[in-house]
Amino acid sequence: MNDTPGWASPGSAPSDGPQPGGHPPADQAQPADQPDQNPHGPAAKWSPVQPPPGQWSAPTGAPQQPGQTPPPPPPGPGWGAPQHPGGYGGPGPAGYGAWGAGWGGPPPAAKPGVIPLRPLGVGEILDGAVSAMRTHWRTVLGISLTVAVVIEVVTVLLRGLVLNDRASTDALDDPSATLSEITRAMGDVMLDSAVVSLIQMIGMVIATALLTTVTSRAVLGRSVTAREAWQDARPQLPRLFGLIFLLLLIAVGLGAVGALPGILLAVSGQVEAGAGLIVLGGLGAGVVALWLLIRFSLASPALMLEKQGIGKSMSRSVKLVRGSWWRVFGIQLLAMIIANIVAAIIVVPFTLLGAASSGDGISGFVNSSGSPGWAFLIISGVGAVIGSMITFPITAGVTVLLYIDQRIRREALDLELGRAAGLPGYDTSPTTPRS
Template identity: 75%
Template structure:
């Protein structure tokens, strides 16, 4: 155990030789063989201590009789002072702060008699400054959205509206190819026609996904700044968030693009042997080999993406380069892969469920107002995506993005902060940045 102020046991001398935060007389020690302070009364030779029985119960399971001990015998310690029966005076950052351990060598020893456990950590913003649980990370992301809703929803709404307008225009003017959908739904179409239609559909999906990704990157960059300030209990406007994030946005694009290239390259490399076998004439064997290789490569890609999942906040908050932020993410995730994966998966599922509750009704309403109705929409008999369908469904997508952007970005940033608290005692720097006086000397670090 580190013998530093805030971690030393009450009654033992800290590293600087003084009791941290002591404002009154020192507590007498209860360790065997320890010397009493000079201002305590000595043994009374006239007391009744000589009449005590020679056989006594084990120490710590009996109450000392009143009176003084016999000569040469150490008297029992006096009752605990006011710092042991309740909250110490001055709060977590005042004299006798909450950071010390109890007399039994653990958190429960000094505090369990009064209120059952260690005092709460300092919480200047949306999270306490200590290692976080899963619920606290999710709650911190939601609390950021709720407390600073003007900034968070303003950023999310602006980015989602601009992104969706571009997507609607592309789908309505460029990508709305009726022949492609008819070919894919035609069971008598030739293989070449199906291949051409499938390629066109994938190109359209890729363009839409790229536009959506650009919006997500911009929103994540700005919301990272908002969440990091919310941890300190400080607000930030959308303009301030953009000015802080703008120098790193191009690097963030480069990071996201590099991660996509890595993931796609790994999956393509896993399926390539099966594709080559299929092209050589063994279609069934090649297909099976491609599926197995793709699954294995997908697992490897997922493993790498989780290891790099904290690179985005590292790049934005530490002002790092692309490769340096990736190495920082690997260092922070090392030994916690399953925890980081589980929290991010849970956050993604929750965000998508909430977004689907909004998007699905708008999609059904849009289908009802389209020319073929809901039945034609579900049967795939639609003659194309009309403007009515695109606009109504786009409104639902905007509302859904206003939920998914803050949750996913907030959870990623808080995971990054949590890992740095656990590994690098970032809570000390955060406490000083939040203006908590004496946090590093009277409250133990959460690392």
């Protein structure tokens, strides 16, 4: 029998033997380039020149022989036309339909939690951080609120009791101020900003450490309470503070090295040249510090999730960031910009309200005259707490998801995550050795 759909000759019928009357079967007919012996037979309706098998189409209006199966239509472009259940273009086992629809690529990756188990894009990292905060909002906001309150209380006390008398900018607005007065005023302002930034950075690292467990469980589609997150993070907290101290020591050391030539020049009597060299050295040290900060930016989640020591977590971060410095820097910079915009929307009204309730009013706050009072510090601190409740989860989630993304790209962590989530098809996958 030769009745394969799409490959049988035109006009053939499903038959194995000779036709009644002694005529041979249609699939054994004479070649198309020879004259037809029966001009009134079915083959007379067809052109002597036929297309190759599987590409022809029946002429419009051509009658079909009784009992003859009409030929199937030609396949559509890209093999995307539906064929039969279970075929490449129709419903069937998962994945076959996606491959049949115009070669659209492999089936989508499994997504047990807030991210798909594959290398992530920038939008997926940001969306995963927001989704983790929205899905586990009680735990996330509870941790963020606790850390933010502690940080703001320390900041308000320092600014109100210690830094309030030093952070004076009157010399910067005085045209007749000497260079030493301007330098001292700039130093006071930089000291105030550095102390506040240091406290905020410590709070950010602690929040990242506590939220690492929440985000890692959210990737697997599982929830975790604040108590469980604390129990998981508590054994690593001493090492985490050691990591913070070491990173700060490196930053301070770089700043001292950058400013040392200018300081020596200023001590020798060339004050103006020394001040300029201090500025240049500080800028150079800042660039080097930023480069190292990005290289070590994944040390905190590595320390918390892998239960590593300080040195091992820093080396793990360097290995994961190697070759992707600009990508990691760009994603973290974008997350920081988004978080700061959200924080500004919340903090600015509280800042204006605190300025209005102070003794000098908003005009005194705008003109930078006088020192901020307790009313301003407390009211603006409340706004900062509310802003930190939203910004901490975003920045912490982005850092953790960046760590997971880099491990997926370099170490096939998605296989381990699929097995941990209990997904079918991942339990038999071989374990990928860690690089």
